[in-house]
Amino acid sequence: xxxxxFVGMPxxxxxxxxxxxxxxxxxxxxHATGTIRAKRAAVVGEVEQWEELRLAGAGVKEAALRTLDxxxxxxxxxxxxNGATVHWARDAAEANRIVADIVKAHDADEVVxxxxxxxxxxxxxxxxxxxxxxxxxxxxxxxxxxxGDDLPSHILVPAIHRNRAEIREIFLDGMAKAGRPxxxxxxxxxxxxxxxARAHLREKFLRAKVGVSGANFxxxxxxxxxxxxxxxxxxxCLTLPEVLVSVVGIEKVVSTWDExxxxxxxxxxxxxxxxxxxYTSTWSGVTPGDGPQEVHVVLLDNGRTxxxxxxxxxxxxxxxxxxxxxxxxxxYERTGxxxxxxxxxxxxxxxxxxxxxxxxxxxxxxxxxxxxxxxGACFEVCPVRIDIPSVLVDQRAKVVDxxxxxxxxxxxxxxxxxxxxxxxxxxLGAGERFTGVGxxxxxxxxxxxxxDTRDLPDAPQESFRRWWKRTDGGRK
Numbered sequence: 001x002x003x004x005x006f007v008g009m010p011x012x013x014x015x016x017x018x019x020x021x022x023x024x025x026x027x028x029x030x031h032a033t034g035t036i037r038a039k040r041a042a043v044v045g046e047v048e049q050w051e052e053l054r055l056a057g058a059g060v061k062e063a064a065l066r067t068l069d070x071x072x073x074x075x076x077x078x079x080x081x082n083g084a085t086v087h088w089a090r091d092a093a094e095a096n097r098i099v100a101d102i103v104k105a106h107d108a109d110e111v112v113x114x115x116x117x118x119x120x121x122x123x124x125x126x127x128x129x130x131x132x133x134x135x136x137x138x139x140x141x142x143x144x145x146x147x148g149d150d151l152p153s154h155i156l157v158p159a160i161h162r163n164r165a166e167i168r169e170i171f172l173d174g175m176a177k178a179g180r181p182x183x184x185x186x187x188x189x190x191x192x193x194x195x196x197a198r199a200h201l202r203e204k205f206l207r208a209k210v211g212v213s214g215a216n217f218x219x220x221x222x223x224x225x226x227x228x229x230x231x232x233x234x235x236x237c238l239t240l241p242e243v244l245v246s247v248v249g250i251e252k253v254v255s256t257w258d259e260x261x262x263x264x265x266x267x268x269x270x271x272x273x274x275x276x277x278x279y280t281s282t283w284s285g286v287t288p289g290d291g292p293q294e295v296h297v298v299l300l301d302n303g304r305t306x307x308x309x310x311x312x313x314x315x316x317x318x319x320x321x322x323x324x325x326x327x328x329x330x331x332y333e334r335t336g337x338x339x340x341x342x343x344x345x346x347x348x349x350x351x352x353x354x355x356x357x358x359x360x361x362x363x364x365x366x367x368x369x370x371x372x373x374x375x376g377a378c379f380e381v382c383p384v385r386i387d388i389p390s391v392l393v394d395q396r397a398k399v400v401d402x403x404x405x406x407x408x409x410x411x412x413x414x415x416x417x418x419x420x421x422x423x424x425x426x427x428l429g430a431g432e433r434f435t436g437v438g439x440x441x442x443x444x445x446x447x448x449x450x451x452d453t454r455d456l457p458d459a460p461q462e463s464f465r466r467w468w469k470r471t472d473g474g475r476k
């Protein structure tokens with residue numbers, strides 16, 4: 001079983017307009033994001049040197065990105081020395097093929113998964129399904145999305161758009177098709193829903209031969225991968241299967257254990273509003289007699305080196321997937337994550353998707369940098385100080401440049417003409433005589449779409465030049 005797909009999603013304005021008409025969705029989002037914002041503000045307010053901590057976190061990630069080639073080679077050497085097998089993947093297809101081959105080599109027809117944005121990015125579940133392999137999500141919110149044949153709409157809480165009554169119906173309908181059914185007397189009490197999910201997943205944990213994970217961080221000098229979570233399902237996936245496959249984005253690397261310190265203090269406060277996440281799991285290869293006895297690590301690019309080459313946009317690779325920017329974004333709160341057409345929604349998605357995929361090839365991707373009011377709230381809460389508004393503006397410019405195609409648009413022609421006129425005194429003077437005619441014509445033809453929602457001022461009765469001449473520079 002796999003969830004839906006974002007392939008073929010419309011441009012953001014179209015998808016957002018549809019989402020705005022869903023009153024239940026907007027109510028669910030407003031309630032959830034408001035709750036998370038309040039929790040985050042409370043625990044962040046406890047840290048007197050929060051800005052210094054943000055600077056430290058940003059510095060750690062920036063230093064690793066600037067020496068990424070060195071850190072990745074060090075990580076590979078450390079993992080290999082610890083008994084892990086390291087694979088390199090250029091894109092989604094290569095990563096999916098590597099994982100599928102490993103699973104088939106062990107005659108497995110299913111895997112259990114730790115919540116992973118990266119495996120969603122590459123469509124791993126769908127790729128495994130084509131090979132006859134079932135990929136079971138074990139994170140509660142991801143399970144809800146999967147059983148409902150839905151799409152994730154939030155980085156941290158993929159089912160944020162669902163309320164508990166909807167979740168009850170999803171469990172009653174979907175669990176029986178995927179394994180152990182939900183109890184017939186299932187209610188919508190959160191504890192009861194969680195118990196049903198626990199019982200449904202337990203049989204999958206106990207029989208699975210292969211586990212699949214991502215990683216929040218990868219420590220180069222010790223070859224350690226790190227996953228932080230709130231439920232404990234990740235630890236079950238990381239310790240019970242015989243084989244573990246971890247698919248890790250190359251930007252996740254940091255140099256040393258010491259550099260994890262600010263990141264592990266920033267992440268839980270920014271994401272779940274907790275002082276410390278309940279579970280921090282680390283693994284560094286194979287330990288005889290303890291945990292998986294075969295460990296594979298797939299280090300994936302999939303557009304990340306392209307983003308790294310972008311002098312303005314590369315800071316997006318500092319992202320630690322906390323989702324704080326989503327929770328404060330007025331656009332996200334009203335449209336939800338599906339409107340962004342990607343597993344990376346909200347402000348970070350609006351810059352990360354164009355950076356990873358490139359602009360000028362897909363209208364849906366090209367629409368994302370405009371999915372923002374540029375209010376700056378996302379930068380204020382980002383724990384690693386990604387200046388999302390600046391990157392958005394830069395990406396908008398790149399989208400425009402990508403669509404020029406050698407033939408300037410009417411807007412570009414108009415501005416070029418204005419530049420010529422404004423740079424020559426005589427041309428400007430001549431043009432002023434026809435200002436009134438030009439404005440009347442523009443109202444009818446040239447900028448009618450613009451003036452449907454805005455007022456175009458009337459031309460003045462007298463130009464500044466004529467006034468200056470008539471009054472002898474204002475002295476008459």
